[in-house]
Amino acid sequence: MKCFYHADQDAVAICKSCCRGLCRECVADVPPGVACRNRCEAEVAAINLIMARSKxxxxxxxxxxxxxxxxxxxxxxxxxxxxxxxxxxxxxxxxxxxxxxxxxxxxxxxxxxxxxxxxxxxxxxxxxxxxxx
Ligand SMILES: [Zn+2]
Ligand SMILES: [Zn+2]
CATH class of the missing domain: 1.10.287 (Helix Hairpins)
Structure with a gap:
């Protein structure tokens, strides 16, 4: 799987919000999960919050x-x-x-x-x- 934003880079993670492949450069850590840097960070943080609450x-x-x-x-x-x-x-x-x-x-x-x-x-x-x- 290749990075969604850089077709020549291998994906190292998958965004928790939009499920796109991300290379090292595009990954933003939003534990427990990763997001597209400068793109899905807020969404993933919200997903994490909802999941913690439902748990x-x-x-x-x-x-x-x-x-x-x-x-x-x-x-x-x-x-x-x-x-x-x-x-x-x-x-x-x-x-x-x-x-x-x-x-x-x-x-x-x-x-x-x-x-x-x-x-x-x-x-x-x-x-x-x-x-x-
Ligand atoms: Zn994303
Ligand atoms: Zn990338």
């Missing part, structure tokens, strides 16, 4: 899912307990309607837990033995 938003969502999973698990167990206890103790089915509600909460908890787990697994930092070619 933290992602982590926050994962934590929220885990918190939600714990809260719904407790609710589900409470509902099951209050629904089943009168039945077991005095054959009173008055609160039995709480049992299906409790099951719904438990399913919801499981769903939240799995969603949070999924989010953690796709985080680039937590990839065990990922492709490093």
């Amino acid at each position: 933290t938003a992602y982590q926050k969502t994962g934590a929220a899912h885990r918190r939600n999973a714990v809260a719904t698990l407790i609710c589900g167990l409470l509902f099951l307990g209050f629904g089943l206890l009168p039945v077991l103790v005095s054959r009173d089915f008055g609160a039995f309607f709480l049992v299906p509600l409790g099951c719904v909460f438990l399913l919801w908890s499981r769903f939240s837990y799995l969603s949070g787990k999924q989010i953690c697994e796709v985080e680039p930092g937590n990839n065990p033995g990922g492709s490093s070619s």
